[in-house]
Amino acid sequence: MISDFSQLQNNCNDCKDKSCAAAILHPAELEIVSKNSRETDFKKGDILVQAGSMTSNIIYLKSGLVKEYIKSATDKEQILQIVKKYTYLGLPSQFGDRVNHYSYAALTDVKVCYIDVNVFNKLIRENGNFAYEILVSVSRDSLYNFHRFMNQSQKKVYGRVADAILYFSRIIFDQESFELPFTRQEFADLIGVSRESSTRVLLKFVAEGLLSIQGRLITIEKMEMLETISKNG
DNA sequence: CCATTAATTTAGT
DNA sequence: ACTAAATTAATGG
Structure with missing residues (x-):
């Protein structure tokens, strides 16, 4: 297997998948990023x-979906969030520590860009607008996720399932009908309940006409009802 | 390369 | 935990 790595020079100026932050970089800065980054595919x-693991490179998600999760000592998985394209993975770990606090796995085929951490840090220090955009995205994430976890800790299974459905519909896909990128196990791991109770509720929602489900294809039929359940737990 | 079958994973009870 | 169904990997032509 012979690869010609010289063909793989990135051209960030022409990249159509730039982050909000990268979009405001100057051409000269993007030129530096081009020389210190590389695109890779994952299945x-x-x-x-x-x-x-140690933080080494900045990882930018260009396309696809990724789950951010941790495993407990007993190998139980807790999924923290789903990462959409056009976001950087694990910035809190990058800036807050030297090791990655969470694991990341591809839910779909994925394209990422590895960016040299020194170059990235230099941009943060030297370009305030860039740093500002990064800070905005990290803060939004953090606010949103905290609300999700706070809500979750107060709600029962019904509310949590409704939340997760709304999460996919509103945050991830922005549609009322979507293909779940998850197994049922992962769905349960996202909301912190057993797989059994999660499917039980899912099927109950179908029986009550709030949802229709064919395999992994989920369609919301009664949005208001779901919102009410989400609100009242 | 495609078709069968074996093995693993997933979903529901 | 167990079974059925579905998905994926291995095998052979």
Whole structure:
């Protein structure tokens, strides 16, 4: 297997998948990023980062979906969030520590860009607008996720399932009908309940006409009802 | 390369 | 935990 790596020079100026932050970089800065970054593909199911590993490169998600998760000592998985394209993975770990606190695995086939951490840090220090955009995205994430976890800790299974459905519909796909990128196990791991109770509720929602489900294809039929359940737990 | 079958994973009870 | 169904990997032509 012979690869010609010289063909792989990135051209960030022409990149159509730039982050909000990267979009405001000057051409000269993007030129530096081009020379210090590389695009790679991952297949569905591949692990991009293992929790506990050293942070080395900045990873930018260009396309596809990624789950951010941790495993407990007993190998139970807790999924923290789903990462959409056009976001950087694990910035809190990058800036807050030297090791990755979470693991990342591809839910779909995925394209990422590895960016040299020194170059990235230099941009943060030297370009305030860039740094500002990064800070905005990290803060939004953090606010949103905290609300999700706070809500979750107060709600029962019904509310949590409704939340997760709304999460996919509003945040991830922005549609009322979507293909779940998850197994039922992962769906349960996202909301912190057993697979059994999660499917039980899912099927109950179908029986009551709130949802229709064919395999992994989920369609919301009664949005208001779901919102009410989400609100009242 | 495609078709069968074996093995693993997933979903529901 | 167990079974059925579905998905994926291995085998052979």
